[in-house]
Amino acid sequence: MIEDPVLFEVISSSLVSCAREMTISLRRTAFSPNIKERRDCSCAIFDRTGNLVAQSKDIPVHLGAMPRSVKACIQDIGESLTEGRMALVNDPFRGGSHLPDITLVAPVFHEGDLVAFAANRAHHADVGGSSPGSMPGLSINIHEEGAVISPRIVVENSTLMREAIDDLLSATRTPRERLGDLSAQMAANNVGLKRLAEVAVAHGWETLLRSFEELRYYSRKRMHSALSKLGKLEASFTDYMESDGAGSRDIPLSARISVDDGMGYVDFTGSSMQVEGNINCPLASTLSAVYYVFIALFGRDIPTNEGCWSVLDVEVPQGSLLNPRYPAAVSAGNVETTQRIVDVILGAFAEVKPEIIPAASQGTMNNLSIGGTDHRTGTSFSFYETIGGGAGASKGTYGTSGIHSHMTNTLNTPIEALEMSYPLRVLKYAIRRNSGGRGGWTGGDGIVREIEILTDGCTISIQSERRQRHPWGVNGGEEAKTGNNSIVFHGKEHSLEAKSTVMGPSGTIVRIQTPGGGGWGPS
């Protein structure tokens, strides 16, 4: 089926570099520290039906979920998505994941025919809602989490139309930053369109479009052969979300996995029904977590595209925690619940194949948002970051300390960038020694981060997990220490819930200690 193997690889790599250049352009032109410094954004190329063709290796939780956004745009407004236009979407029930993740989709035309899409997703530091950062500790309805936007055209003649995003700009606390970031997203798609056209000129459109098919065929075949090597296996595992922020605790998440004849099956039947709080995880994000695990375990060197997951069959009951119905609150689902989905699938594999499975990593992203009015300028600000922790150890490998694991791979916010942009000061930023689980191979340590607030009346929101239930070890390895959130005011430390939203005056210190990773094998 693949006619010219060298050309195939050249084109395959060219498509990946298209996506990579999109990402570089996006962060080079972005305004918010979360995108320009932390690189909380992802870019990819899709075929004309919205299937993933090539991606830049950015943020796993974005990548596996983006095809659904592109497909929602095609379905809802495909006909009006003409040349020079781009569509925006963030609605978790229309192909989105959570509201801060805004996806911008650009169609690619060749001689009047739609041939592909370039799209990117970026996490905006504020899209409105009840608390700055749009990642509230406690929300029970999607509309408390910010502006909900179903697919709509926002770029016309390659120009961002402000009137098309009026609702977003009036909902957000930081409209200027949003415009800057949306322009950057437009830039990324522009660069994608330009580079894709260059690849087409170099090899011919026909060859390029045929390679889309070849890529999917190739990745499917390789994934299939990787799974075939496992033979037949079956296992199940249950882990828990410790809280939903609205009062429910120890919410079960169960997966039954099986591999047979080169095909993988994951069944989440038995997991909790959707909950009142915001840990509900939209289907796109759930699938994204499943795809991540299978690619990481069996297809690291396979080009990532739709072919990789065409060998997977995933069952997620409607109305469950992992496939919730409108108007469920979802803001923590995408960032926290997806980490647990990874744990559950890895946990199941560890029952039968412990030698290839790492112990649990920190199992949270430690989402921290701080917002209010900057007394120096009189303008609103909204700071958001996630904080790394310990990675789980594997057979033969110690877990790394202070690193982002599994579904995210953002960078830290440099202290100097953070303080230049916000009325905040970092007092401590250190490895949390001895927080990883002991074992034949020790898990990685978490991080201690202390941020002082320098302006009055700030809202602090935290979405975190693994504050009570420890990241587990594998094969006799010990569990890691749980994380810990608190605020310190006038020298007194006050403990905070894993999911909280609180107000604090100037001088409040937010202290986050992130969990370690589990150990592997007996000490």
Add this chain to the structure above:
Amino acid sequence: MNVIGVDVGGTFTDVILYVSETNATRVHKVPSTPEAQERAVIKAIREVLEESNLEGRDIDLIVHGTTVATNAMLERKGADVWLITTQGLEDVIEIGRQNRRDIYDMRAQRTEPLVPRNRRIGVNERVTSEGEVITPLENDEIDSIVEMLESRGPQAIAISLLYSFKWPEHEARIMDALRKSCKAYTVASSQVLPEFREFERTSTTVLEAYLGPLVLGYLTRLGAEVRKVCPKARLTVIQSNGGTLLSTHAEGKAVGLAISGLAGGVIGGWDIAQSASLERALTLDMGGTSCDISAVVGGVTIRADNEVGGLPLRTPSVDVKTIGAGGGSIAWVDEVGVLHVGPQSAGAMPGPAAYGKGGTHTTLTDANLFLGRLNPYYFLGGGLSLDPDLAKRAVSNVAKSLGVSLERAALGIIRVSTANMVQAIREVTIERGYDPRQFTLVPFGGAGPTQAVDIAESIGIDSILVPPHPGITSAYGLVCADLRVDVMRSVLVSEDGDNTDIISTALYNLTEDAKLELVEQGADPPSIDYEWELDMRYQGQSHELKVSIPPYAEEVVDESIRRFHVQHKMAFGYALLDTPIEWVTARVVGRLPHAESILHRYQRQSTGIPPRTRNVILEGGKETAVEVFRREELSVDQQIRGPSVIEQTDTTTYIGPDWIGTQRRNGNLTLRRAER
């Protein structure tokens, strides 16, 4: 100007002497002395002077490419560094940026930091993002640090405090106190990399401290020795980005020499490619120990950052990929019975088994000798005689482990080593979206041309350009490199501020700095060319676009704004006309172009040695008598059909079946794949 270029490789130290008056060059090679690189450098200079009947005082300039820093990074043999940083942030260097290199890597590891935790000292001081001191640095604090460090006697100290690029005084005070009482090589981040982002600034400063003592010690020793031989010569070193640096000015700039030894090869290879009017060249510099590969399209690419041995480098460098593949690469069979070649090398001592210096490992050179590609009596022009029996014995060891014939084992060694290089070529071409088949391979170094046809065949390249003196192309790159100085200054000015005049002041001052530095390197001021650049962004962005403006432009501010909007629109498809612009960094490049091409017209030099034949084992294992030529005997446009071998003092070119070689008037030898 009489110029000497000296390039130190893992196995040989190459020297080229260029006399401008006669446009003559002379080349020479001596074995490297890795334990003290300067010994081979001086020996090579002395010998080339002797050979060309010149006196040391006739030499004006020596341009040097060194691997001292590279080796220290690869082998982790730099100084013991102590780090002084702001209290509470001692782990910044260990945490890095929290991300993993590959998102799907569940076992992601991080490079061990160069400063272990017990050598990081937090000082009680704090400056805000505006550069305002909120916790002053007390003298007592400095005294206690100095006292503590005095007792430990560190080799090197890096000082990196928060916001030192805004408020360098705290770093300067610690530095002064340490300099008074401590002999350690001490550097401050406000001098090494005065930019925001604490991890990048700190790790670069630490690397400077790690490399400084070695690099400066080496350059000081070398400088003293050079003065004895060439009393009037200025000694400059080539930096990773191809710029030149006076050896006495390297303090605080050691990190800029991280891949000094690789820059010359890329520059030299590309210069040769340009002499043949090529647009796309794959330079492949294969010596005894390693192989350096660069894909050049239209001009040498400089990357803003790089990595050596897992250590991040925030200094500009030539884009080149290095792998452990050279003539001395050792062939070995693992416990499963799979054949590997490299990355370990037998180096110059003991060298390949065939050198007869006690080496017992089987190397690529042994395989080539066994296959008949190399002439045992004309290796390095006969300067080193090879022992075919020792080579055969070495190859038979591999053959025995593999359970195959000697022929298959030797061919297997070539094939495996070729595959390693092809993988590196893929990384610099295919992975960046280039089709390698559209490139011309420019093989050089002592071992490159011997294997060029194998490499080209396995990746589908059908054109090869062998330089006139392949063995010394890196050194050639050093003498044909421009003298170039890059200077920069942080300006941080906003369009809506009232201090935009500091931009042009900075550019004029930098121009003066560049001029002074180049004059010290021996340039005549009127012949210096300047480039002015400004790093600019929209207020709110934190990455800049580099905007070039004509040197000595009248309206620097207006001109750069106009160009920035246009460039932003070109690159990203939009311009934000109502958003204020910021200038972040002013840069000036001063350049003294090398006046003329030092490649001369090729002239046949009869040695009186007629073509001979020799048995060579070809792919498939068949032994065939092939013609063997001397390179200098070839006439212009003479066509040589493969299989055949062309020998010259510094390398051996193997022309495979189906390939045709042609000696060109400009000195190059081109190989083309014949129509099949």
